Amino acid sequence: MNALSDLRVASRWTAPGDSVFAGAAGNPIWADNLAARVLKPTAMELGAPWLSWHGLRHTFATLTKDLGMSYMDRQYLMGHASTSSRPGELGGDIATGWRQF
Numbered sequence: 001m002n003a004l005s006d007l008r009v010a011s012r013w014t015a016p017g018d019s020v021f022a023g024a025a026g027n028p029i030w031a032d033n034l035a036a037r038v039l040k041p042t043a044m045e046l047g048a049p050w051l052s053w054h055g056l057r058h059t060f061a062t063l064t065k066d067l068g069m070s071y072m073d074r075q076y077l078m079g080h081a082s083t084s085s086r087p088g089e090l091g092g093d094i095a096t097g098w099r100q101f
Contacts, residue, residue: 008014011022019028031053043051057078064074 004020007020011018013019013022013026018026021029023029035053039051039053040049043049061074061078064077
């Protein structure tokens with residue numbers, strides 16, 4: 001929480017309705033714009049053109065499953081509001097997944 005407090009103190013955008021992560025003009029930083037400006041160029045430099053926010057989400061699900069995190073904890077951390085999703089939707093087998101690349 002200290003890091004977020006420090007970020008807020010350093011920001012010009014501290015009004016209650018301001019975005020937490022704002023660009024230079026105070027507008028929200030959108031995921032698609034951040035991906036185009038930062039994520040995709042970095043992914044290309046790393047030789048991973050397939051990398052995306054959704055791919056990182058799947059990686060998180062798979063790694064936490066492989067590390068033994070409970071299904072309910074993974075479901076909560078991934079923002080699933082319903083408990084009706086199937087366990088297979090929250091991460092597969094990492095060894096199988098790597099074979100795709």
